Amino acid sequence: EVQLVESGGGLVQPGRSLRLSCAASGFIFDDYAMHWVRQAPGKGLEWVSGISWSSGSIGYADSVKGRFTISRDNAKHSLYLQMNSLRAEDTALYYCAKDQSSYGSGSYFDYWGQGTRVTVSS
Amino acid sequence: DIQMTQSPSTLSASVGDRVTITCRASQSISSWLAWYQQKAGRAPKLLIYKASNLQSGVPSRFSGSGSGTEFTLTISRLQPDDFATYYCQQYNSYSQTFGQGTKVEIK
Numbered sequence: 001e002v003q004l005v006e007s008g009g010g011l012v013q014p015g016r017s018l019r020l021s022c023a024a025s026g027f028i029f030d031d032y033a034m035h036w037v038r039q040a041p042g043k044g045l046e047w048v049s050g051i052s053w054s055s056g057s058i059g060y061a062d063s064v065k066g067r068f069t070i071s072r073d074n075a076k077h078s079l080y081l082q083m084n085s086l087r088a089e090d091t092a093l094y095y096c097a098k099d100q101s102s103y104g105s106g107s108y109f110d111y112w113g114q115g116t117r118v119t120v121s122s
Numbered sequence: 123d124i125q126m127t128q129s130p131s132t133l134s135a136s137v138g139d140r141v142t143i144t145c146r147a148s149q150s151i152s153s154w155l156a157w158y159q160q161k162a163g164r165a166p167k168l169l170i171y172k173a174s175n176l177q178s179g180v181p182s183r184f185s186g187s188g189s190g191t192e193f194t195l196t197i198s199r200l201q202p203d204d205f206a207t208y209y210c211q212q213y214n215s216y217s218q219t220f221g222q223g224t225k226v227e228i229k
Contacts, residue, residue: 062217
């Protein structure tokens with residue numbers, strides 16, 4: 001059974017940093033690209049970032065480019081999102097999502113975690 | 123970025139009704155479209171990929187159609203478990219984008 005478990009969320013002041021983690025199990029982690037998708041309170045879904053199986057292809061939404069960094073550790077079956085210079089508009093539930101392919105560029109998501117909540121407020 | 127527009131934003135329907143949700147892309151995305159269902163407090167669940175392919179385990183009352191810029195999700199006979207919010211997502215480009223969602227409510 002595929003499981004994606006996010007952690008690392010919390011309350012943080014504007015301008016500060018936070019690192020999210022996603023622990024994956026139930027599938028061959030290094031065969032698939034992975035993504036972060038967020039959902040602000042009461043709002044829709046927004047793709048944040050994606051990374052290919054080898055970390056050779058990485059993409060970011062314009063809203064987070066230059067502030068967020070995605071990475072993965074295939075040996076640990078883990079995905080990460082380093083979030084710097086956080087803003088109030090980054091407040092959201094952050095989901096880890098499994099790509100159905102290896103590449104990450106232009107794909108859909110066949111499994112999702114339950115999310116970790118990030119609140120940016122002073 | 124490619125913009126995705128869903129209609130309607132909210133839909134009131136009864137159990138047994140046939141329901142159709144429309145998703146329009148701001149430019150052609152061929153058939154690179156997925157549909158997700160999200161229930162309150164839960165993660166999204168993949169229903170349809172490549173516009174019309176049913177994800178494994180999804181009931182056959184769900185179907186998708188369309189190509190280019192116009193797509194539809196149809197629920198043939200609405201069941202109590204289907205009351206939820208539905209999102210389309212284009213994956214023609216790396217900056218994959220979602221529609222704003224359609225909430226299916228009990229009439």
